[in-house]
Amino acid sequence: MSVSSPSEAVEAVEAVHSGPGGEPVLTVDGLHITVAGGRAEAVRDVAFTVHAGEAVGVVGESGSGKTLTCRSLLGVLPPGCEVSAGSAVLAGDGGAVTELTALDRRQWERLRGAELGAVFQDPASYLNPALTVGRQLAEPLRVRLGMTRARARERAVELFASVGLREPAQVYHRYPHELSGGMLQRVLIAIAVACDPRLLVADEATTALDTVVQAEVLDLLARLRDERGLALLLVTHDLAVVAEVTDRVLVFYAGEIVEDGPTQDVVHRPAHPYTAALLRVASLGDWNRRELAVIPGRPPEAGQAPPGCRFADRCDFAEDRCRTAPIPLTRTPGGRRVRCVRAAELTPILTAPPEEVPA
Template sequence: MPLSPSEPNTAAASPGAPVLTVEGLHITVGSGRAEAVRDVSFRVRAGEAVGLVGESGSGKTLTCRSVLGVGAPGVAVSAGRIDLAGTELTALSARAWEQVRGSRLGAVFQDPASYLNPSITVGRQLAEPLRVRLGLNRAAARERAVELFASVGLHRPEEVYHRYPHELSGGMLQRVLIAIAVAGEPELLVADEATTALDTVVQAEVLELLARLRTERGLALLLVTHDLAVVAEVCDRILVFYAGEIVEDGPTAEVVAAPAHPYTEALLRVASIGDWRRRDLAVIPGRPPEAGAAPAGCRFAERCAFATAACTDGPVPLTVRADGRRVRCTRADELALSGAFAAPATVTDPATVTAPATVSDQADRALQEVTA
C-alpha cells in the first residue's frame, strides 16, 4: 500500500529496509473524539534517525506513543496503520504487545527516575527482564546487565548494578534507562524528550551515546523533541508537526539551511541556532488551533506573515516538491523563489544574541557545519 498522501523522500536516508511505516494515521482524544492527529504518514528505515519537532500539543508525542501502544485513557487511533517491519501494531492484543515492547521496540522518556522503581536496585531492574525474555539464569543475567551498563558509558558498572535510583544522577539514570531500552536488541528506539531535563553537558553526552548505539546496532531512531539543535545533531531527517499535521518533511541539513514552510522558518528564528542565530530573537505570534478544530484551510494561516486569502479557501495537501521534500503550503515554491526566508541584516552586537539554555554548544557547532 503506498504512503498517503505522498511518499517521503528517502534518497538521503541511510540505506536499509523500512523498519517503521506509518500511513494515514488519525488519533482522537477525549469523549468528544476530537481529532488531535490527522493523516500522518512517514517511514523510518534501518539505521535512520528521524526527528519529530513542533510546539507542545502539535501531535508529535501522541504519534510516538501510538507507535509504542501506550496512549493515555481517552486517546485512540481512529484510522490508519502502524507497521513495524511487517507487524501491524494497531491490531495487536495486550498479550501480543508484551512480545513487542522491550524486544522489538525500545523507549526512553524524559525524567527517567519516574520510570524506575525506587525500592529496587537498577541492576535488578535490568537483569529481571533479561531473565524473563532471554531465559538467562541469575548469574548470566547479572553479567549481561553489567556489560550493558558499561556499553552505555556508566563508569564502574559493577557498582552501579547495586545502586538504587536515588543514588544516581539524572544523566546516569538516563543511561540506565537506555540500557534497559536496548537490552532486547530492538529494531526501533523511540526517544521522547529524552534529553530535555538534562544540563547541556550531559545532554551532549546522551546524544553522542544514542548516535553511537545507532551506528553499532543498526538501530532505527525516532526522536521527539522541541529542540531543533538536538535534531540537527542527531537526525538524518526532520518531520515538522503543527496542529496535528506534518507541515514539512525533509533531510535535516536541507530543512535547516532552507526551510520550505513558514512555520519551520519561524521555529528556526525562535530557536535562534546555527546560521539563524544572527537573526533578531522573536516569538511566533498567536496560538495554534484547539485540538479538534478544523480550519477551512491552512492551520497556520492565522499566525503566518505570508498568508493570503487563498490559504484559507480549502484544505492544504502535503505535496512533494521537485527536490523530494514534502511541504504543506500553497505558496512554498513562490516563497522559495522570492527569497522570502532570506536572512535579514545581522544584529549590531552578535554577542547579545544568546541561544536558549537547552541548546548545547556541541549541537550549535553541528548546525553551523550543516548550514555552511
C-alpha cells in the same frame, strides 16, 4: 497481529519515502488520533517511514501532535485518546510485519522491549524506586532472552559499561535515588536496548538534563544507532538537537506534518513558513543574538482547526487561497514534502537574511 508480507498501503507509502539505504523498519500511513473520547481529532493523516540505521527527528510546539503520534507507536496513549484510522507497521525479522494499531495488551507487552525500545523524559519516574537498577535491567534479559541469573547479571554490567556508566559493577547495585539524572537516563537507555530492538523511540529524552550531559546522551544515542543499526525516532522541541543527531526531520503543526525532508536541507533552507518561524525562535547557530523572537498567536485547539492551512492565522505570507480548503502535503522537486501552496516561491524568501525579506 503479525502477517507475512507488507500490505498494499505500506507498499504505497514506501514508494514515496526514500531512506538512507537501510530497509524500512517503521511505516506509518494515514494515522489519525482522537482525544476527549473521540470528540476531537488531535492528529490527522500522518504518514512517514523510518529505515534501519536512520535517525528521524520529530519537532513542533507543545500540542502539535508529535508526542501523541510516537506514543501511539508504543501503545501508551493517555486515557481518552485512541487511533481512529490509519496504519502503523513495524517490520520484524524474516520478512514478517506487525500492524501496531491492531495489538491488544498482551501483544504489546511481548513487543515492547523486544522489537520496540523507548526512552522518555524524567527517567526516575519510569524506574522502580524499590529495586536496584541492575535488577531492573537483568529482569528483561532473563524473561525475554532466557538468560540465567548469573548471565543476566553479567550482561547487565556489560550494558551499563556500553552506555558510558563508570564502575558499572557498582552501579548494578545502586537504587534510582542514588544516581544522577544523567546516569538514570543512561540506565533507561541500557534497558531500552537490552533486547536489541529494531526501533528506539526517544521522547524528549534530553530535556531535563544540563547541556554537558545532554551532549553525552545524544552522542550515546548516535553511537548505539551506528553500532546496532537502530532505527531512531527522536521527539524534541530543540532544533539544535535535531540538527546534530538526525538524518531527516518531520515538522508537526496542529496535528499535521507540515514539512518532511533531510535535516540539513530543512534547517538551512526551510520550505514552510512555520519551519522558518521555529528556526528564528531557536536562533540556531546565532549565538550573538540578544532579542527574543516569538511566533505570534496560538495554534488551533484540537477539533477546532480552520478549513484551510492551520498555520494561516499566524503566517506573514498567507493569502486567501490558504484559507479556503485543506492544504495537501505535496512532494517538491527536491524530494521534500511540504504542506504549503506557496512553498516553491517562499523557499528563497524564507532562507534569506531577515533584512532581505520583503515587507
